[in-house]
Amino acid sequence: MKAKRQFIAGLISASTLAFALPASAQFGPERIAKPDADELYADRAMQKGWYDDALERYAQACEDKSQQREVWSRNCRKAGHIYRRGLGIEQDYERARELYDTSCFDGRDADSCLEQAHVSFTGNDGNQDYEYARRLYKRACDLGDQTGCGGYGSMVYRGQGGIMNREEGKDYIQQACETGDTWSCERARGYGFPDRRGL
Structure with a gap:
């Protein structure tokens, strides 16, 4: 009888926990609408x-x-x-x-960050703005876009739009390359970084 009560109590606490969890935890990540x-x-x-x-x-x-x-x-x-x-x-x-x-x-939307970062970096709009491009690349990186991470790393490595930090920039570029981002791998080769893929 005691075991049965413990089993029921466990079910109740489990169901209470399920209702307390956010929808994404209960039903998986929210699906992006087509x-x-x-x-x-x-x-x-x-x-x-x-x-x-x-x-x-x-x-x-x-x-x-x-x-x-x-x-x-x-x-x-x-x-x-x-x-x-x-x-x-x-x-x-x-x-x-x-x-x-x-x-x-x-x-x-990381793609939007990258679009404007490219325009601001190149000055295609007649207003080259490295500081803003760097901020946009960082935002794209924070959103999980590896090209954004590579772009941010490249600007940090070269000191464009902010303080130069060779080690930090190199790390961003190499990590993005390791995930398979071809643009970042091209930057890594251009800067003469060792290829860390597969390590």
Whole structure:
């Protein structure tokens, strides 16, 4: 009888724990929503060169913050591409940066961080800004993007946009290369770092 009571008590405490856990712990990680009909239409419109239609759909989805963060930020990034490249409209780097920044920092979209980091690093918008590019590469790295880690490491190694730290920069680049990021491996070879892959 005592064993039975202990078994029931164990079941009750286990079920109580299950309700106390966040949904992701109970049911696994949240799945990122696939593109809906509007986003799929916009993607097809891009392929056909119907940039006005695509931008309208992407912009609407970008503004709808009731959707999953990954969904609206992905659409912000796609809208940003249209402005950055001047597809069907006048090229507008400032508007593209606003969209990339929203997607990168609020939406946690690493690809947006990388897009704006490249523009800021190269100065394609007429405003080369190493400090900002370095910040964006670090943000992408923090979000798990290994190219971002390599980009940040390269800037730290060379002292671009901030303090130079050869050891820290080298470590970021080599770690990114070890994960298989080809861009980082190219940087590592260019700087003459030993190949640590497989170690």
